Amino acid sequence: MPGGETSLISLSWQPVPGAPGARFYPIIRKIDTISSNSYLFQTDDVILLIDPGGVAEQSAQLALVIEEIREEHDRPVFVFLTHAHIDHFFGTQCIPAFAHPDVAVFAVQETGAAALERGDGKLTQADLLGQNISPVRIALPLITDERSGFFSVPISLAFSNGATVTITRGQTRGGLVQEIIQFGAGPSLEVYHTPGHSPDSICIRMGRLLCIGDVLFAANPGIAGICGWDQSALIRSLYGIEALIAEGGIDFVLPGHGRVITASDTGRMFAAIRTDALALENIAELNQERSIETAAFAEDCMEQVNELFTIMAGRLYYVSYVMEELGEEDVAAEVSRLINGDVIDELLEAFRSFADEHHKRSGVSIHLALKAGQVIAKLERSFDGAELVHIIDPGLARRAARLLSDYTTMLRGFSPPRELVEYDIVRHLEALVTGLSVPSCSDDDLLSSDDDHSTFTRLLLRRIGMQPLLSDVEFTFSSAEKHLVATFVHDDLTDLITYILEDLVGTGAEAIALQIKPDNKDAIITISGTGCTISDEMKTGAGFLGRLCNRAGGTLSFVTDGKGREYTIRIGGLL
Amino acid sequence: MEITTATRDGAIILSVAGRIDTATAPALEQAINKEIDIGNRKILLNFSAVTYISSGGLRVLLATAKKLKNPGDKYALCALAAEVNKILKLAGFTSIFSIYPSEGEALAGW
Numbered sequence: 001m002p003g004g005e006t007s008l009i010s011l012s013w014q015p016v017p018g019a020p021g022a023r024f025y026p027i028i029r030k031i032d033t034i035s036s037n038s039y040l041f042q043t044d045d046v047i048l049l050i051d052p053g054g055v056a057e058q059s060a061q062l063a064l065v066i067e068e069i070r071e072e073h074d075r076p077v078f079v080f081l082t083h084a085h086i087d088h089f090f091g092t093q094c095i096p097a098f099a100h101p102d103v104a105v106f107a108v109q110e111t112g113a114a115a116l117e118r119g120d121g122k123l124t125q126a127d128l129l130g131q132n133i134s135p136v137r138i139a140l141p142l143i144t145d146e147r148s149g150f151f152s153v154p155i156s157l158a159f160s161n162g163a164t165v166t167i168t169r170g171q172t173r174g175g176l177v178q179e180i181i182q183f184g185a186g187p188s189l190e191v192y193h194t195p196g197h198s199p200d201s202i203c204i205r206m207g208r209l210l211c212i213g214d215v216l217f218a219a220n221p222g223i224a225g226i227c228g229w230d231q232s233a234l235i236r237s238l239y240g241i242e243a244l245i246a247e248g249g250i251d252f253v254l255p256g257h258g259r260v261i262t263a264s265d266t267g268r269m270f271a272a273i274r275t276d277a278l279a280l281e282n283i284a285e286l287n288q289e290r291s292i293e294t295a296a297f298a299e300d301c302m303e304q305v306n307e308l309f310t311i312m313a314g315r316l317y318y319v320s321y322v323m324e325e326l327g328e329e330d331v332a333a334e335v336s337r338l339i340n341g342d343v344i345d346e347l348l349e350a351f352r353s354f355a356d357e358h359h360k361r362s363g364v365s366i367h368l369a370l371k372a373g374q375v376i377a378k379l380e381r382s383f384d385g386a387e388l389v390h391i392i393d394p395g396l397a398r399r400a401a402r403l404l405s406d407y408t409t410m411l412r413g414f415s416p417p418r419e420l421v422e423y424d425i426v427r428h429l430e431a432l433v434t435g436l437s438v439p440s441c442s443d444d445d446l447l448s449s450d451d452d453h454s455t456f457t458r459l460l461l462r463r464i465g466m467q468p469l470l471s472d473v474e475f476t477f478s479s480a481e482k483h484l485v486a487t488f489v490h491d492d493l494t495d496l497i498t499y500i501l502e503d504l505v506g507t508g509a510e511a512i513a514l515q516i517k518p519d520n521k522d523a524i525i526t527i528s529g530t531g532c533t534i535s536d537e538m539k540t541g542a543g544f545l546g547r548l549c550n551r552a553g554g555t556l557s558f559v560t561d562g563k564g565r566e567y568t569i570r571i572g573g574l575l
Numbered sequence: 576m577e578i579t580t581a582t583r584d585g586a587i588i589l590s591v592a593g594r595i596d597t598a599t600a601p602a603l604e605q606a607i608n609k610e611i612d613i614g615n616r617k618i619l620l621n622f623s624a625v626t627y628i629s630s631g632g633l634r635v636l637l638a639t640a641k642k643l644k645n646p647g648d649k650y651a652l653c654a655l656a657a658e659v660n661k662i663l664k665l666a667g668f669t670s671i672f673s674i675y676p677s678e679g680e681a682l683a684g685w
Contacts, residue, residue: 307662313630314666321637321671341630345597348629467667506661533657 008252008260016041017251019187019207025065027058028259033129033370036088036256038062039211042069045184046163047077050204050211051088051256052098059091059098066097076163076183077104078140080191082213082256083201084112086126086133093134102160105139109193111228112200113138122227123198127288130364140165142202143177143193154182174243175236176203194241196234196277197223203241208251212241216255216269219276221411222294222370225286234277242270283413288365294410295365298372299355300544301407304499305379306348308400312383313341315392319465331457335391343382351375373411376404390458391465399495418489420553422575425486425523426479426516432494433477433514436469436501469498469505473512480517485575492552493569497527499545500567504529509564523571530564578606584682586617586649592624595632604635611639616648619681623654628662636663640671653681 008014008026016022027038035054040062041047047066052059066077079098081088092098108116112123119135121127139159147155147169154168166182176192183189190205197218204211217223218234244250245263253261261269284290316339323332354371357363385397409415441462449455497514504512510531517524540546540558545567549556554571576593587610595603610618618639636652643650653675655663663669675681 310628310630310633310662311665314633314662314668317630317634317637318667318671321640324641339630341634342597345629345631349597465667469665502665503661506664507657508660508664533660535657 016187016206017208018249019043019209022187022206024206024209026254026260027053027062029053029058029257031258033367034087035091036082036214037254037258039209039254040065041206042075043183043186044073045075045186047075048183048189048206049077049079049104051082051213052079052092054087054090056091056094059095063095063097076159076161078161078163078183079104079106080142080189080202080204081106081108081112081200082204082211083198084108084116084124085198085214086124086129086131088213088256089116089136090126090131090133093136101137101139105159105161105163106136107140107142108138109191109200109202110141110144112198113141115200122287123200125226128226128286128291128364128366142191143179147179148177172240172244173247174240176240176244192240192244194237196230196237198226198228199230199233200228201237203244205250208249209254210241210245210250210252210263211254212256214256215241216273217257219273219280221373221408221413222286222366224277224280225283225413227285227287229286231277231280231283235274238270238274238277242267280412284415286366286413290413291364291366291369294369295372297410297547298369298407300547301403302348302351302355302372302375304544305376305400305403306352308396308403309339309344309348309379309383312388312392312396312400313339313344315396315465316388317341319391319461322464323461328457331461335461338387338391339383344379347375347378347382369411372407376407380404380408391461393466393469395498399498402491402495418492418551420487420489422485422487423490425484425488425525425571426482428490428493429497429514429516429525430477430479432497433470433475433501436498437471437475439463439468439471440466469501470512473505473509475511476513478513478515480515484516484518484523486523486553486571487573487575488553488571489551492548493554493571496545496548496552496556496569497525499548500527504532504565507532507535518574519570521572521574523574525569525571526566527569528564528566532565534560534562534565576602578603580606580610583678586619586682587615588619588621588678590621590624594627594629595625595635596627596629597631600629600631600635603632604638607635607639608642611642616643616645618643618650619678619685620652621654621678622652622656622659625656625659628659633662633666633668636668637671649685651675651681651685653678 010026010028013023013025016024022041022043025040029035029037035058036051038053039050049062052062098104115123116136116138119133124133126133151169154166156166158164168180170178172178179191181189187206192203194201194203197214201213245266250263253263253266316335320332320335358368385401388397441459446459449459509529512529515526546556549569554569557568559566576599579590581588589606640650651673654677655674675684
């Protein structure tokens with residue numbers, strides 16, 4: 001079984017612990033957003049399929065297994081969904097074995113049941129994932145309002161597949177509404193209402209196994225905020241499930257995606273999810289419009305991240321090379337280890353391949369947004385910005401960290417924090433370009449530290465690693481006024497100007513001029529470069545830079561005459 | 576990525592086309608090492624058709640610089656696309672080896 005749990009085996013019948021006579025057959029998939037895991041159970045009385053999955057092949061495979069066991073011993077078939085999201089049931093829509101209630105009775109919590117009956121594209125996430133669903137007949141709605149008045153009173157229901165079931169309503173000690181479903185003399189199934197990820201989420205228990213649907217992922221970026229998601233319900237459900245597991249009697253937790261978990265491992269996981277969920281107040285709904293916007297930002301971000309990480313890794317390799325030339329092999333090796341270039345290259349390559357394939361197949365935006373989120377989370381773990389800033393330009397690491405964090409923030413459903421504050425544009429930009437023109441470590445600093453080897457080495461690394469961006473270019477700074485105060489987002493404007501200057505320097509500009517002047521109530525910042533290469537790939541006023549400028553509080557325009565380039569930033573509201 | 580090898584004015588010119596990334600950087604390193612191993616000490620990399628270079632590619636360029644630093648050795652790059660040039664420039668590599676606008680200028684200038 002993937003993930004290391006060896007007590008339960010995927011694609012194989014095995015006894016259900018704590019449920020004499022019951023056996024189960026799990027399909028554990030590699031985690032993706034297309035299809036869930038599936039869990040097929042059989043007792044002497046009934047065949048129960050939990051989450052038939054989002055792809056037809058998986059549902060067809062399950063239909064074959066069901067056919068085989070029905071040939072051995074025919075019994076009624078029920079299909080339970082831990083919730084009515086498309087990745088848990090879509091595979092059944094073109095499989096005849098699941099099409100008729102006389103063959104398979106679908107059982108879903110009543111909110112999800114109603115959504116499936118009307119073919120609701122929002123609650124099922126079909127719209128978000130670019131799919132069309134057909135309405136599904138749900139003969140057994142679960143945890144219904146109608147049965148809420150029959151606490152501890154067994155109710156019998158008969159179905160067209162020949163089954164008669166008895167349902168007894170109750171409540172767990174942790175406050176979860178519960179229904180115990182008895183299909184005959186054999187083991188019963190217990191269903192617990194655990195809304196949050198979706199209003200219809202349920203956990204399903206047989207013996208010492210608990211199927212928990214997608215609660216483990218409910219606070220993840222790109223999942224939290226989907227239609228029907230509810231923060232406070234999720235937190236209550238997490239407490240309820242934890243209490244249920246803490247009572248004992250559950251050995252394994254079977255998630256909707258990913259590996260099976262031992263019950264003892266769940267405490268730490270639930271605590272982490274609860275912490276994440278508590279931080280998700282007032283997040284925006286993750287709908288189709290936001291997923292398109294997020295995917296576009298993802299591609300922008302990844303292009304910049306790719307460039308920044310390659311430059312940072314290259315700069316470290318360069319420092320390491322020079323240190324090796326100086327006979328400082330140990331220091332050289334230490335510097336090389338500060339960034340794991342291979343891992344980063346592989347992650348960036350994985351995203352590029354995914355994005356290429358996505359565009360070829362006209363894939364849905366949410367998949368691209370989620371893939372970027374996955375890659376960015378791994379990138380964040382792959383580099384230590386705090387160490388890097390002692391050796392290479394802190395602006396590189398800072399911009400990379402800001403891009404990663406802005407993307408995660410956006411994927412989570414928050415707006416990246418932007419603080420519009422009054423600043424003197426002239427002084428701010430003068431300080432910025434001065435910082436980009438002089439070495440961060442002077443000759444005097446180096447000479448005065450030569451008695452202390454470690455201080456000398458540290459300064460030498462800085463001297464080698466932090467090459468002033470504007471040191472080899474003819475650079476002029478001018479302003480029509482001594483002070484021009486306007487409101488803008490300091491960090492975004494700093495990043496914008498740095499990106500533009502880097503692009504001009506990197507593409508070979510011989511001379512760069514930065515001019516500031518007022519124009520009525522606006523401040524105009526013009527950055528022009530001459531002698532630089534003009535290419536299709538150069539940064540223009542559109543795309544990433546344009547959006548960054550808008551976030552900074554301004555607008556960006558761009559012109560080129562074939563020999564040079566000029567960027568104009570207009571910031572309104574001069575004070 | 577494709578590499579074609581030619582000899583001109585006593586130098587080996589490796590013309591590279593495509594992306595130099597995790598998957599292709601080892602092939603570039605292998606092609607360069609093959610030339611160095613048979614005694615060719617004047618290597619010019621023509622990157623006119625290189626569209627992308629990853630950090631793995633940068634490492635190959637540095638590893639080559641380490642191998643070709645004896646008196647009489649020659650190692651340079653030429654005809655870089657703007658985006659590739661930008662990466663090399665901002666990573667600081669332009670102070671380790673020379674970058675020329677064209678093959679002709681490289682062979683005349685080194």
